[in-house]
Amino acid sequence: xxxxxxxxxxxxxxxxxxxxxxxxxxxxxxxxxxxxxxxxxxxxxxxxxxxxxxxxxxxxxxxxxxxxxxxxxxxxxxxxxxxxxxxxxxxxxxxxxxxxxxxxxxxx
Numbered sequence: 001x002x003x004x005x006x007x008x009x010x011x012x013x014x015x016x017x018x019x020x021x022x023x024x025x026x027x028x029x030x031x032x033x034x035x036x037x038x039x040x041x042x043x044x045x046x047x048x049x050x051x052x053x054x055x056x057x058x059x060x061x062x063x064x065x066x067x068x069x070x071x072x073x074x075x076x077x078x079x080x081x082x083x084x085x086x087x088x089x090x091x092x093x094x095x096x097x098x099x100x101x102x103x104x105x106x107x108x
Contacts, residue, residue, distance in 0.1 A: 005073075005074075006023060009070075011073050012066055012070035015072075033051055034054040035050050046076070047077075048066075048078070049083045
């Protein structure tokens with residue numbers, strides 16, 4: 001089983017000026033939902049999934065800083081998929097992941 005290093009992810013996010021809003025199993029939801037993080041299959045690997053509704057240009061500065069700070073803590077970040085987030089009901093959300101941003105927007 002792969003070790004999940006939430007402390008190292010929290011440290012990298014904080015160094016990039018980002019707080020964690022929520023962590024659940026292998027997912028980490030930073031504040032503002034422009035992207036989310038998922039622990040990868042390999043130790044120290046973290047996937048960065050981009051919200052299909054976010055402005056990738058605006059996110060690039062935060063993601064680059066996150067990757068830089070993560071490298072200092074031994075984390076390796078990789079581009080993940082695009083996702084769309086919906087409120088499923090009062091207490092639950094629905095995440096839908098797609099490799100292609102256009103497909104993600106078409107299923108919205």
